[in-house]
Amino acid sequence: MDRQKIFFGPNLKFLRERRKLSQESLAESLGLSRSKLNALENGQTKAPQPEDYLTFSDFFKISVDSLLKVDLTRLGELQLRELEAGNDIYMKGSQIRVLAITVDSENRENVEYVPVRAKAGYRDGYADPEFIASLPRLTLPDLPAGHSFRMFPISGDSMLPVPDGSTVVGQYTEDWTSLKADTPCVLILRGEGDFVFKLVTLLDDRRLLLRSLNPLYEPYTVESGDVLEVWQFHSFQSREIPASETTMEQLLKMVLLLQREVTQMKIERSH
Template identity: 30%
Template sequence: MEAIDDKIKAIINHFNLNNFAFSKRIGVTGTTIDSIVNGRPQSDGSRKKTKPGYDVLSSIIEEFDINPDYLFGKSDVMLKSEVAINPTYSGMPQVIAVNQTGNENVIYVPVKARAGYLNGYGDPEYIETLPSFNMPHLTNGTYRCFEVKGNSMVRTFFDGDLVFGKYVEDLRDIKDGRVYVIVSKNDGIVLKRVINRIAERDKLILKSDNKDGNYPTYTINTEEVVEVWYVTMYASKQMPEPVDIYDRLHELESKVVDLEGVIQRKGLN
């Protein structure tokens, strides 16, 4: 990573200035800039560079419309005006998987791949490392399969279940009370029941089905949302207890008949 003095030197060269002219533009002495980019002479013949202070950096950013992330090594884009405006939400997934027949595959995101997915959801090479498969009846949209982690949705979904989500193209289409997989910058991948409050507050309300008190309801700003997947199907390892509905109906009918008999006997008496 380039040192900050090299970044400042690149800015000076970009605007075809010398150190003195640059210093005047930001309101400091030429000596100050020389000590930053070239260094002060030392007794042993070496030069020791001075680190720029907050005021100097702020002046450079403001005067030359510099992207702060460029100065601090987080971006290669020097000017704010050249920084791409990233949409808060895209109408289609960054990456999809297609099989040999041209149909979309369902990409599977297991728990162990969650961290990588968050860092590389827009990276085709990373997405290609994830398992994918075709589901003939999941058509008319783009789908992802996520492995459920934790117990926040117990009563509906359990740890290790698989949920299949259809990509939501417009956040305004999110329906109150439905279950979605939300991929966000701050919270990662979560499975929640969602209340849509975008029109009123530009927020989504995320609720858990587990009511034991450890999973409070919270809100998320739409600008944090990266992907939303509407859960349309799931596969569970939790097999429900068998319920013989016919036995229950027979039992209920028997009780009704017994009750009718009691009433008739009381009527005769």
């Protein structure tokens, strides 16, 4: 699994200098030695203690997640103030993630297709314009204007009645906090994890709960830091239903019908 870059040291230095504090004055305020603070800022302490994370999180009023995972130097002053006010932007992809796109000859954004063979490469090159430009590009009718869309093949039966081998069209979600509970999404996960198509609910501790439509599969959670991109379900295409697309409302009706059938079978078996 790929190692995630940690920004703890550079963030400490950035936040200290932003408040116009010397190493001596900050160390004295926190009850630390200047040499320890200097080592933390410069990454010379390879394994900071949990208390260190909590100490700086409390002092700067920024979550441990953001201290570790977000390059604070890339944020604007307004974003930093939002962060210090407790509005954790780590879940807002628009503020810390850059989406690479391609456009056609008339400057209209393309819909890129990520084939199975390109999945591993996509996890490494999702923000690389050259890699994105190498993907197959399509134009789909009737997509809402002003949004980015991408197509992902899915496998397995965890999201039945969406069949195995379908292609899901997803709309790029910049702000993950805007997702309603059980929003169907394609998630691009860090490391060796596959793309997943699940019902997504954002939890209070910045984890994401992933649930399948197929009740045979147990729900599970992933850390926000392990999620690279979120693409909200728009439609799907399937070999089993040629050239068809379905809205989520139609899909949910199908699920309810299946649930009623299962309930009826249980009732019949009990008599």
